[in-house]
Amino acid sequence: MIGITPDSIPDDLFRVLFEKSPGSLLIKTDAPQFTIAAVSDAYLKSARLPREAVVGKGFFEIYQDDIDQSDDKAARKIFSRVIRTGDKVDVPVYRYDIFEANADHKTPHYWSFSNIPILDSRQQVAYILSTFTDITGEVKAKEAAQESEHRLLLAAEATGMAFWELTLADNAFSYSQQLLDIFGHPTGTNITLADVRAQVHPDDMENIVMKAFENALIDGGYFYEVRVYWPDRSLHWIRTKGTVQYNKNKEPVRMLGTIVDITESKSDEIRKNDFIAMASHELKTPLTSLKAYLQLMETKLSGTTDPFVKTAVVKSGNQVNKMTALIHGFLDLSRLEPGKLKLIRTTFDICTLIEEVLTETKILSNSHSIRFEPSGESNVNADRAKIGQVISNLVNNAIKYSKKGSYVILQCEANDGNVIVSVTDEGIGIKPKDQEKIFQRFYRAEEDEQRNISGFGIGLYLSSEIIQRHKGKIWVKSIEGEGSTFYFSLPVNI
Numbered sequence: 001m002i003g004i005t006p007d008s009i010p011d012d013l014f015r016v017l018f019e020k021s022p023g024s025l026l027i028k029t030d031a032p033q034f035t036i037a038a039v040s041d042a043y044l045k046s047a048r049l050p051r052e053a054v055v056g057k058g059f060f061e062i063y064q065d066d067i068d069q070s071d072d073k074a075a076r077k078i079f080s081r082v083i084r085t086g087d088k089v090d091v092p093v094y095r096y097d098i099f100e101a102n103a104d105h106k107t108p109h110y111w112s113f114s115n116i117p118i119l120d121s122r123q124q125v126a127y128i129l130s131t132f133t134d135i136t137g138e139v140k141a142k143e144a145a146q147e148s149e150h151r152l153l154l155a156a157e158a159t160g161m162a163f164w165e166l167t168l169a170d171n172a173f174s175y176s177q178q179l180l181d182i183f184g185h186p187t188g189t190n191i192t193l194a195d196v197r198a199q200v201h202p203d204d205m206e207n208i209v210m211k212a213f214e215n216a217l218i219d220g221g222y223f224y225e226v227r228v229y230w231p232d233r234s235l236h237w238i239r240t241k242g243t244v245q246y247n248k249n250k251e252p253v254r255m256l257g258t259i260v261d262i263t264e265s266k267s268d269e270i271r272k273n274d275f276i277a278m279a280s281h282e283l284k285t286p287l288t289s290l291k292a293y294l295q296l297m298e299t300k301l302s303g304t305t306d307p308f309v310k311t312a313v314v315k316s317g318n319q320v321n322k323m324t325a326l327i328h329g330f331l332d333l334s335r336l337e338p339g340k341l342k343l344i345r346t347t348f349d350i351c352t353l354i355e356e357v358l359t360e361t362k363i364l365s366n367s368h369s370i371r372f373e374p375s376g377e378s379n380v381n382a383d384r385a386k387i388g389q390v391i392s393n394l395v396n397n398a399i400k401y402s403k404k405g406s407y408v409i410l411q412c413e414a415n416d417g418n419v420i421v422s423v424t425d426e427g428i429g430i431k432p433k434d435q436e437k438i439f440q441r442f443y444r445a446e447e448d449e450q451r452n453i454s455g456f457g458i459g460l461y462l463s464s465e466i467i468q469r470h471k472g473k474i475w476v477k478s479i480e481g482e483g484s485t486f487y488f489s490l491p492v493n494i
C-alpha cells in the first residue's frame with residue numbers, strides 16, 4: 001500500500017509525474033460522487049477525452065456503471081471493496097465498451113483494471129489509484145485462438161481424427177479422446193505409449209512402426225498404416241501422420257500428429273487386391289495352355305517355308321510372354337499386403353543369381369548388349385527368388401526404356417557391409433520430378449517417348465517393397481535423354 005498524504009497531491013511535481021504515468025486515474029473516495037482528482041495523459045489518449053472533461057468530474061458522471069450492479073466487477077462495487085478492505089483489487093479482464101474514433105456506436109473493449117488504495121494520515125482510504133490498460137488486442141487474439149482450436153476439435157470429432165503428442169525425453173504421451181475410440185477403449189481410460197504399441201500387430205510393429213520412428217528422428221516426418229488389435233481382439237487399421245519438433249540445438253524433442261481409423265477403406269483395398277489376385281490366378285491357366293499350344297505349333301511348323309506363319313507364331317509367343325509377366329506382376333502386388341509377403345531366406349552368391357537372370361533375359365530378348373562382369377563372390381542372406389525378380393525388373397526396364405542395340409551394364413560390388421547391385425542403361429532417362437515418384441504404386445512418367453511402352457507402374461513398387469523388407473535400399477540416378485542407373489543395396493549380415 002502506498003502511504004502518501006492526500007494534501008500533498010496537488011503538488012505540481014506530483015501532478016506532472018502522475019500525468020505522465022501509464023493509463024491511471026486518481027479517484028477521491030467521496031462516494032457516491034467519486035471525484036476524479038487527476039488523470040494521466042496515457043489514460044486520456046486511450047479514452048479519447050480531453051483533461052477538462054475528466055478532472056473534477058464524478059467517475060460515474062463520465063462512465064455509466066453499465067455493468068449489471070449485481071456483478072462483482074461493477075466499478076462501484078470494486079471501489080467500495082477497496083474502501084472497505086483497504087486492499088488492492090485487480091480485475092484482470094474488465095469489459096467497458098467505448099466509441100472508436102469517428103464511430104457512431106460503441107465497440108467492445110477489454111481492460112486490465114487495477115485499484116490501489118491510497119491512505120491518509122488516519123489510515124483511511126482517501127483515494128483510489130485506478131489503472132486501466134487496454135488489452136482488447138490480447139483478449140481478441142485469445143478468443144480467436146480458442147475459436148480456431150474449437151473449430152479444429154469439431155472438425156477432428158466429425159472426421160474421427162485423433163491428435164497425439166509424444167515428449168521424447170520421458171515418453172510422456174498425450175492424446176485427444178478420439179484416440180481411445182480408435183484403439184477400442186472406453187472414454188476416460190488412461191493409456192500410455194507402451195499400451196498403444198502393444199496393440200499394434202507384432203509384424204507391423206517391427207517392420208513399419210519402429211522403422212518409421214527411427215526415420216522420423218532423421219527426416220522429421222512420420223507416416224504409416226498398420227494393423228491394431230482392440231482389447232476385444234478384433235483387427236482394425238489405422239493411419240498416423242506426424243512431425244518432429246526440434247530444439248535450438250536441432251535435437252528432436254517432441255513428436256505430434258494425427259491418427260485416423262482406415263479399417264473401412266483398407267477392407268475395400270484388400271477386397272480389390274483379393275479380386276486382382278483371383279482374376280490373375282484364373283487368367284494364368286488359359287495362358288499357360290495357350291503358350292504350350294504355341295510352342296507345339298512352332299515345333300510342328302519348323303519345316304514350313306511360309307515366312308508369315310513363322311513370324312506370326314514367334315510374335316504370338318512373345319505377346320503371351322508379355323501378358324504372363326503382367327499377370328505375375330499383379331499376383332505379386334496382391335501378395336504385398338502386410339503379412340502376405342514372406343521372405344524365404346537362404347545364403348547365396350548374388351553374382352551367380354545375376355548371371356542366371358541375364359541368361360533368361362537373353363533367351364527372351366536379344367535386342368541389347370547386356371554386360372556383366374562379376375567382381376568375385378558376394379554372398380547375401382536373402383530371398384533368392386524375390387531378389388531375382390528385382391534384378392529381372394530392373395534389367396527389363398533398362399531394355400524397355402532404351403533403344404535397341406544400346407548397352408545395359410550390370411555391376412555388383414561389396415561396400416561397407418552391403419552388396420550394391422546397379423543396372424545402367426543408355427535410354428530415355430527420367431526427369432528429376434519423376435525420380436522421387438517412380439517407386440510408388442501405379443506411377444508411370446508421362447513422357448511422349450514412353451507412350452507406346454506398355455506397363456502398369458508396379459515393377460519398381462514391387463522391387464522397392466522387396467528390397468525394403470530385406471532392410472536394404474533402392475534408388476536411381478538419371479539424366480533425361482542420356483540414361484539411368486538403378487541401384488539396390490542389401491546388408492550382407494542380417
Ligand code: ADP
Binds near residue numbers: 393429430444458460
Ligand atoms: P512400368 O515399367 O510397368 O511402367 P515400373 O514400376 O517398372 O512400371 O516403372 C515405373 C516408371 O518408371 C515407368 O513407367 C517409367 O516411367 C520409369 N522407368 C523405370 N525404369 C526406367 C528406365 N530404366 N529408364 C527410364 N524410365 C524408367
